[in-house]
Amino acid sequence: xxxxxxxxxxxxxxxxxxxxxxxxxxxxISALHWLQQHPGGGIVSLFMLSSGKKKHGRLIATINIxxxxxxxxxxxxxxxxxxxxxxxxxxxxxxxxxFGKGTKLSVKP
Amino acid sequence: DSGVTQTPKHLITATGQRxxxxxxxxxxxxxxxxxxxxxxxxxxxxxxYYNGEERAKGNILERFSAQQFPDLHSELNLSxxxxxxSALYFCASSVLVGTExxxxxxxxxxxx
Numbered sequence: 001x002x003x004x005x006x007x008x009x010x011x012x013x014x015x016x017x018x019x020x021x022x023x024x025x026x027x028x029i030s031a032l033h034w035l036q037q038h039p040g041g042g043i044v045s046l047f048m049l050s051s052g053k054k055k056h057g058r059l060i061a062t063i064n065i066x067x068x069x070x071x072x073x074x075x076x077x078x079x080x081x082x083x084x085x086x087x088x089x090x091x092x093x094x095x096x097x098x099f100g101k102g103t104k105l106s107v108k109p
Numbered sequence: 110d111s112g113v114t115q116t117p118k119h120l121i122t123a124t125g126q127r128x129x130x131x132x133x134x135x136x137x138x139x140x141x142x143x144x145x146x147x148x149x150x151x152x153x154x155x156x157x158y159y160n161g162e163e164r165a166k167g168n169i170l171e172r173f174s175a176q177q178f179p180d181l182h183s184e185l186n187l188s189x190x191x192x193x194x195s196a197l198y199f200c201a202s203s204v205l206v207g208t209e210x211x212x213x214x215x216x217x218x219x220x221x
Contacts, residue, residue, distance in 0.1 A: 030207065041197055043212035044111070086152065094165040095140055095206045099152040 003027050004089050006100035013107050019074040021103045023087035032070045033088040033097060034061050043086075046072070077107045112136065113202050113213035121219045127188040130216045134181055134202030140164070141183040142203075142210060143175055147196040158183055159206050190220045 004025045013019050023032070034046040047054050047061040049070070054061050058077075063070040074081055084104050088097035112135035122128055134141050143155040145168075154167035158177035169175075172190075177183040187194060197217050201210040 033210070035212075041217070042214050043199060043201075045209055045211060048209045088152070090207065093207060094157065095203055095208070095210065096142060096154040096157050096165045096167055097144075097152075097210070098154070101151050 002101070003098050004087060004100040006085075006087055006103050008103060009101070010104045011106070013077050013105070015078060015107055015109050017077050017107075019077050019081075019105065019107075021072045021085050021087075021105070023070045023072070023100055025068050025070075025087075025089045025098075027089060027091055027098070029068075029089040029091055030093065031090040032063050033090065034070075034072050035086040035088060037084040037086060037102070039083070046085075074105075079107045079109050082106050111211040111213065113138075113200060113211050115198075115200050115213035115216050117216060118214065119217050119219075121221065122190060123221055124190055124192060126190050126220075127186065128190065128218065130185040130187070130198050130200075130218075132183045132185070132200030132202075132213055134183070134200075135211055138202035138204050138211070139181065140203045140206050140208075141177055141181070142201045143169075143183070143185050144199040144201065145196050146199060146215075147193075152199075155185070157206075164206060187218070192220050194218065195220045 031050045060073040084102040086102045087100045114133045155169040157165040200213045
């Protein structure tokens with residue numbers, strides 16, 4: 001079993017839909033990262049959180065430390081949101097990350 | 110643009126060869142991380158440096174080595190290359206250990 005699990009693996013949505021991607025982890029963490037990887041391969045850091053909730057534009061990330069679970073929400077989804085979303089856990093004081101396998105999101109117009 | 114640069118963008122080489130991947134972190138960032146992304150393994154942490162010193166090691170093969178230089182740029186050396194080493198290699202940097210990481214565009218290595 002992977003230390004960081006994401007669901008769903010693939011997600012297809014219609015433009016405008018509310019989207020949720022889930023991430024569960026089985027290890028103690030110091031922070032949880034959400035990353036976005038575009039078809040060209042580049043990786044962009046969306047959020048880093050260790051508690052509560054963060055919002056940036058149409059993106060919201062939440063984390064529940066007790067339940068070892070995080071969610072990434074996209075409101076009013078748009079085709080340009082189509083990408084692979086990856087959650088990654090940071091353990092301890094070192095910065096290295098343990099990655100989930102990613103959720104491939106496709107938003108249709 | 111994250112401010113992290115990686116060269117080269119693409120690299121095609123043969124089995125048994127040695128290559129060097131280069132990473133320049135964002136201005137002011139002291140920590141550099143190397144990650145490998147392959148189709149079957151996904152993203153994996155290789156090694157981390159902070160201000161010139163190795164801080165953490167992940168699933169890095171003995172054939173691979175890295176260093177961070179006094180000007181803070183880093184190089185990842187891959188030797189005795191095998192077909193399975195074909196992957197995207199990302200470098201990321203952060204101001205301090207444990208702060209938000211910014212990823213470079215990656216180097217796509219193809220071993221034929």
